[in-house]
Amino acid sequence: MRVETPRLEVPLSLDAIRRCLFTYTVGRRLVLHDAVTSTNAVLRELARAGAVEGTVVLAECQTAGRGRAGTAWFSPPGVNVYLSALFRPAIPLASAAPFTFMGSLALVDAIRELGLNPAIKWPNDVLVGGKKVAGVMAELDAREERVRQAILGIGVNVNVGQDVLRAALGDAAGFATSLREARREPIDRNAFAASVLTYLDDWLVVFRDRGAPALLRAWRDFDIVTGRRVEIRSERTVFDGRARGVDEEGCLAVEDAGGRVHRVTTGQLRLLE
Numbered sequence: 001m002r003v004e005t006p007r008l009e010v011p012l013s014l015d016a017i018r019r020c021l022f023t024y025t026v027g028r029r030l031v032l033h034d035a036v037t038s039t040n041a042v043l044r045e046l047a048r049a050g051a052v053e054g055t056v057v058l059a060e061c062q063t064a065g066r067g068r069a070g071t072a073w074f075s076p077p078g079v080n081v082y083l084s085a086l087f088r089p090a091i092p093l094a095s096a097a098p099f100t101f102m103g104s105l106a107l108v109d110a111i112r113e114l115g116l117n118p119a120i121k122w123p124n125d126v127l128v129g130g131k132k133v134a135g136v137m138a139e140l141d142a143r144e145e146r147v148r149q150a151i152l153g154i155g156v157n158v159n160v161g162q163d164v165l166r167a168a169l170g171d172a173a174g175f176a177t178s179l180r181e182a183r184r185e186p187i188d189r190n191a192f193a194a195s196v197l198t199y200l201d202d203w204l205v206v207f208r209d210r211g212a213p214a215l216l217r218a219w220r221d222f223d224i225v226t227g228r229r230v231e232i233r234s235e236r237t238v239f240d241g242r243a244r245g246v247d248e249e250g251c252l253a254v255e256d257a258g259g260r261v262h263r264v265t266t267g268q269l270r271l272l273e
């Protein structure tokens, strides 16, 4: 009889992350916690106290991890990556959505480095094999039409098993996976977190040098939504139609059955085909 020995996860470590980090801004200050309510909430407090741009908060576990559109983000201890990064971009509100695309672009780069083939589901979900492995929650602080502060919260299912996802998420686990499941081997979380942060820094340089259009061009290469039938669910409405593409402000155009084009800025998107 073959006895399975439990796998011991290597803990997250700031030294191990720093060894693989090649950045100018992102990760200028790194903070690691065992457990927090939400890395976004912790970073918001640090930002209020004057934290420098590029401050990153990571945690082994979140007790109240949050996703987009008011959902919860399943954040079990010791297996995944949960991090938030602080930016002070001073950009017009119109560039805010493309700015947040840096999150999914960095994830795509880091995941491609693992030999996988990720795609982006508007606005910032990252899928492998059609299932979600990572998401980005952006929290913006804008005044007088300018973004003063942006917190990008990034959650990645790195080594969590499908059995654990199923136990926590039920049927929704059918739409989720982890990098370990996709690659069929455990992933080094420290190296992966450093890779995401390094690519985030690269995209920040692109944004500063070439602006939102450069991010949009790169993002469109991984967009799996345009051309497909989708359902959009927001606080106020639910409708379906065909996705016609993402405009220069990062909004998704969806044409309904009557030919009316809706400019979608927020909400949950479900692929219908």
Ligand code: BTN
Residues within 6 Å of the ligand: 037, 038, 039, 040, 041, 062, 064, 065, 066, 067, 068, 069, 071, 073, 081, 082, 083, 084, 125, 134, 135, 136, 137, 153, 154, 155, 156
């Ligand atoms: C989504 O796809 O709905 C976005 C998920 C974002 C989850 C991350 S985990 C780190 C950070 N802290 C949170 O509470 N949420 C984000």
